[in-house]
Amino acid sequence: MKGIKKNVVLVLAIAVVLAACKQPTEQINNVKAAIEGVMKAGADKYAVDEYKKLDGDLKAALDEIAAQDKKFFKKFGTAKEMLAKVLVDADALKAALPAKIEAAKNLAVSLQGEARKGLDAAKALLDKAPKGKGTAKDLEALKGDLTGAETAFADIQKALDGQDYIAAQDKAKSISAAAAKVAEQVQAAIDKVKGVKK
Amino acid sequence: MKAPVSATGALLIGLILCAFACSTPPVPPEVQQAQGLDEDLRRTGVSFYAPQDYDRFQGRLKDGRDKVAAEKAKFGWFREYTAIQDDFRALMTDGRALLQHIRSSKASKAETFQTRARTLVDRVERIKKMTGFFNESGPVRMNLSRAEIKLAEAGLLLKKEEYETGSRSLAEGEFHVRAAEQAISGVLSRYLESGELAKWKRWAQESIDESRSSGSVVFLVSKLERRLTIYKAGTAVGTFEIGLGRFGLSDKLYSGDEATPEGKYKIVQKFPSSDFYKALLINYPNDEDRKAFVEARAKGLIPGQAGIGGAIEIHGGGKDSLTKGCVGMENKDMDLVYDYARVGTRVTIIGAVSIENTILAEIVKFEK
Secondary structure (H helix, E strand, O other): OHHHHHHHHHHHHHHHHHHHOOOOHHHHHHHHHHHHHHHHOOHHHHOHHHHHHHHHHHHHHHHHHHHHHOOOOOOOHHHHHHHHHHHHHHHHHHHHHHHHHHHHHHHHHHHHHHHHHHHHHHHHHHHHOOOOOOOHHHHHHHHHHHHHHHHHHHHHHHHHHOOOHHHHHHHHHHHHHHHHHHHHHHHHHHHHHHOOOO | OOOOOOHHHHHHHHHHHHHHHHOOOOOOHHHHHHHHHHHHHHHOOHHHHOHHHHHHHHHHHHHHHHHHHHHHOOOHHHOOOHHHHHHHHHHHHHHHHHHHHHHHHHHHHHHHHHHHHHHHHHHHHHHHHHHOOOOOOHHHHHHHHHHHHHHHHHHHHHHOOOHHHHHHHHHHHHHHHHHHHHHHHHHHHHHHOHHHHHHHHHHHHHHHHHHHHHOOEEEEEEOOOOEEEEEEOOEEEEEEEOEOEOOOOOOOOOOOOOOOOOEEEEEEEEEEEEOOEEEEEEOOOOHHHHHHHHHHHHOOOOOOOOOOOOOOEEEOOOOOOOEOOOEEOOHHHHHHHHHHOOOOOEEEEEOOOOOOOHHHHHHHHHHO
8 A cells, every 4th residue: 555655656756747847838928928018018119228138038048948958857947937037027127117218208308408408508609609700601601500400409399299209319319419519619610710729 | 675666666657757758759849949030030120120921930830839739739659740840840941041031131221221321421521511612501501400410310220220210310311411402502503504604714714815915913703712813914923712791602683682793893992991901892883783683673583672782892801701792801812912903903703713623513413
C-alpha cells in the first residue's frame, strides 16, 4: 500500500514537472496584448523610454523561452516571472499615461509661451533698432524672417487643438530657435551701427 | 534495505517518460523562431510599413499555432509535425523577406529624407544669399523663414525616425521655398526679358561711346549688380558699390514707390553738404519718365493723387541704407564720385549690364 502511494506521488510529481515544461503561450499573448494596448494609448509617443523598456523586457522574456525550448528539461519559471513583471509594468504604464499626456500638453503650452516671448522680444528689438546707415537693408530682411516665424506660430495651436502635443512641442522649439536667431542678428546689426567690437 | 521505488513504479515512470519524452516528437523549433520573427517584425514597424503583408503573416502564424495545438492534443505517439514544420519554414522564409524589405524600405526612406533635407537647406541658403543683393526681400525672407522652421521640425522628427511625419514637414518646407523662389522671380522677372536687357545694354554702350567721343565723364549705375562705374573718355576709371531703396530694382514710376529710376540722366546740381554727406541731384523725371507716368496713370497704375516724384540723387550716407529711390554710397566713395562730377555729367541708370552675372544666372536656373 505504502509502495503504491509512493508511486502515485512520483507520477504526480513527474506530471507536474512535465506540465511546467509547457510554453506559457497564453501569458505571452496577454503580455503582447497589454503592450499593444499601451502603445495604442500613446505610450510610443508620450512615454518613449518606458515603452522601449517594456518592449525590451518582453524580448528578454521571449529569448529566455527560446533558450529553454532548446533544452531537454525545459524550465519556464524564470520566463513566466519575467512575463508577469512585463504585464505589471505595462499595466502601470497604461495607468500613468494620462498624467504623462497631460504633462506633455503642459510642456507644449509652456513652450508655446516661450516661443511667444521669443517672438515678442525679437520684435521689440527690431522695432527699437536704429534703421540708419548700415542696418536698414539687414533689418528689412530680418523683418521678413520674423514675419515668417510669426506666421508659423499659429501651427503650434493647431497641433495643440489636434491633441498632438509632441508635434506642438517640436513646432514651438523650432519657432523659438528662429526667433532667437532673428534677435541675435538684430543685435548684431545694432552693434554694427554702434561700432561694438565683439 | 527496501528499494525506494517498486518495480511496478519504475515501470510506470519509464512508461510515462517514454510516452512524453522518447516517443513524442518535439514541437519544431521553427514555431518558437516564428514567434521571435513576429516580434522583430513588430519592432521594425511592420504594421505601418507593410500592414497587409503583416496581416497575412499573422494569419499564417495563427493557423500554424492552431495546427501545433491540434497536434499537441493528440496522444504523443500520434503527433506528426512534418507538414507543420514545412509550413513554419515557409512562413519564416517569407517573414525574413518581409523583415528585410521593411529594413531596406526604412533605410531608403531615411536616405531619401536626408537627401531632401540637404537639398532644401541648399536651396534656402542660396536664396537667402540672393536676398542680400536686393531689398524687396520681405516676402522671400518670410517664406524662407517658414521653410527653415519646417526644416528644424523635420530634423527633430528624423532623430525620432518618424520619416512619414518628417516627410510632410519637408514637403511644407519645399512649398515655402518654391514660394520664395516665385517671389524672387516676381521681383526680378523683367531682368530676364531680352527686350529690357537689350535696352539697358544699348543705353550703357551709348553712354560709354559718348564718353569716348567727347572725352567726358559718365556715371553708369547698374542696379542689379549694385555698381556705379565712372567712365572717362570711354575707359572705366573706378567702380563703387552702391545701395538702393526698398524697391530699388523696380523702375521708378511715381512719388513714394521707393523705386530707382532707369534712364539716361544728367547731374543738375551738386550739394557739397547734405543730409546724406554730399549729393548729386539728377534730372529725374526726364521726358521719357513723364511719358511713362502719363501712360501709367491712364492705365490706373498710379495710386491716388501720387505725383511723378523727384529729388533723385546720388548721395553719401552709406550703401547699406535703404534710400527712397536715390543711389546711396559710402562717404569715401562719394568723395571721389563728387570730384569727378560736373553739372551736366551724364548719369545712366540701368537694370543690369548682362545676363552673365551671378545673380541673373541663379534666376535663370529658377526659371528653367
